[in-house]
Amino acid sequence: MSITIRELCNDTYHFVSKEAKIIIFISMLATFMSILINMLIKPNMHIIAIIENKKFISSHSIFDLINNMSVYEKKELLKYSIFKILEFLINKTFLVGSIITLIRHLSNNQRESIKLSLYSSFKLLPSLFILNFITTFIIQIGFMFFIFPGIFLSVLLALSPIILSFKKNNLIECIRLSISISYKNLNVIGISVLFWMCVKFIFTTIFSNTYIISKNFVFLILNINMNIFFSILIIYLFRFYMLFLRS
Numbered sequence: 001m002s003i004t005i006r007e008l009c010n011d012t013y014h015f016v017s018k019e020a021k022i023i024i025f026i027s028m029l030a031t032f033m034s035i036l037i038n039m040l041i042k043p044n045m046h047i048i049a050i051i052e053n054k055k056f057i058s059s060h061s062i063f064d065l066i067n068n069m070s071v072y073e074k075k076e077l078l079k080y081s082i083f084k085i086l087e088f089l090i091n092k093t094f095l096v097g098s099i100i101t102l103i104r105h106l107s108n109n110q111r112e113s114i115k116l117s118l119y120s121s122f123k124l125l126p127s128l129f130i131l132n133f134i135t136t137f138i139i140q141i142g143f144m145f146f147i148f149p150g151i152f153l154s155v156l157l158a159l160s161p162i163i164l165s166f167k168k169n170n171l172i173e174c175i176r177l178s179i180s181i182s183y184k185n186l187n188v189i190g191i192s193v194l195f196w197m198c199v200k201f202i203f204t205t206i207f208s209n210t211y212i213i214s215k216n217f218v219f220l221i222l223n224i225n226m227n228i229f230f231s232i233l234i235i236y237l238f239r240f241y242m243l244f245l246r247s
Contacts (some may be wrong), residue, residue, distance in 0.1 A: 003243045005188055012236045015103075021104060027227035030095040034223060037087050089136065093129045095227055099234045100124070100165045107242075128161055131171050135160055150195065154191045156182045162234075162241045181244065188240060196233045200226055 016023060047197035101124075135157045143150030167174070182189045207222040 002242060003185065003247065005189055006190060006238055008192075008236055008243075011239045012232060015235055015239070016232055019102065019106070023099070023231050024224075026095065026102070026230060027224050027231055030098070030227050031220060031223040032093050034087055034091045035093060035220070052208050065115050084138075089099065089129060089132050091227075092136075092230075093125055095230060096132070096234055097125050097128055099149065099231050100162070100238065103235065103238050104165070124165060127164060127171065131160055131164055131174060135169060136176065151194070154197070155193045158182060158189055158193050158233075158237055159241060162238050166245070168244045181241075183186065185240070185244075190238070192233055192236045194212065196229060199229050203229075 065097075139150055139153045139157065142153040156179045157175060158178065159182055162175045163174045163177050163181075164171070203222060205224055207218050
């Protein structure tokens with residue numbers, strides 16, 4: 001049985017339209033979690049100023065910027081980078097885990113209690129966090145060399161968290177299966193990941209150039225919207241994998 005993009009889009013649309021409120025709530029919760037992390041762990045404002053000002057943009061490369069920094073600035077930049085990576089991974093892990101739990105709970109026709117669903121979700125989160133760390137590291141290496149390897153790796157690894165929630169396989173096996181399945185269904189998986197990347201780029205560009213409202217409010221709206229669209233991507237991929245297992 002061939003899996004069509006139209007079928008997946010229709011299924012995703014019906015699910016999102018029925019569960020829009022809970023999806024928006026989860027997206028907002030993930031955003032507020034990021035804000036809370038930012039509030040609890042204050043980064044060095046001097047490093048943020050270096051990154052945000054024109055010196056960072058006008059430098060020929062990130063390596064030029066780092067080479068011109070003092071030892072103290074390099075250490076602070078490393079701390080800030082680690083902090084932002086952890087914030088991203090925590091946010092992504094919570095969002096993916098919550099959406100997967102929601103889908104699985106509703107897919108079981110309420111036979112599985114919400115308490116059992118949440119318990120399964122909490123058990124999944126540590127493995128999901130490590131998996132997200134590995135896949136993010138691999139994808140960023142791809143982007144470091146050139147943009148197309150990064151995009152290609154993003155497509156190939158997109159199914160790995162979905163596979164983890166189904167099979168509870170070891171992480172390497174989930175990555176291997178994701179690469180194998182995604183490569184064979186490159187058009188179906190690729191178009192959804194590319195759409196998500198385009199939405200992310202458009203939203204970031206628009207909100208980054210908005211100076212009328214405060215930065216904090218822009219950060220809030222931007223992240224809620226991106227979390228909603230990322231949730232839609234997870235629902236699309238989850239539905240694909242369900243149909244793939246049945247075929």
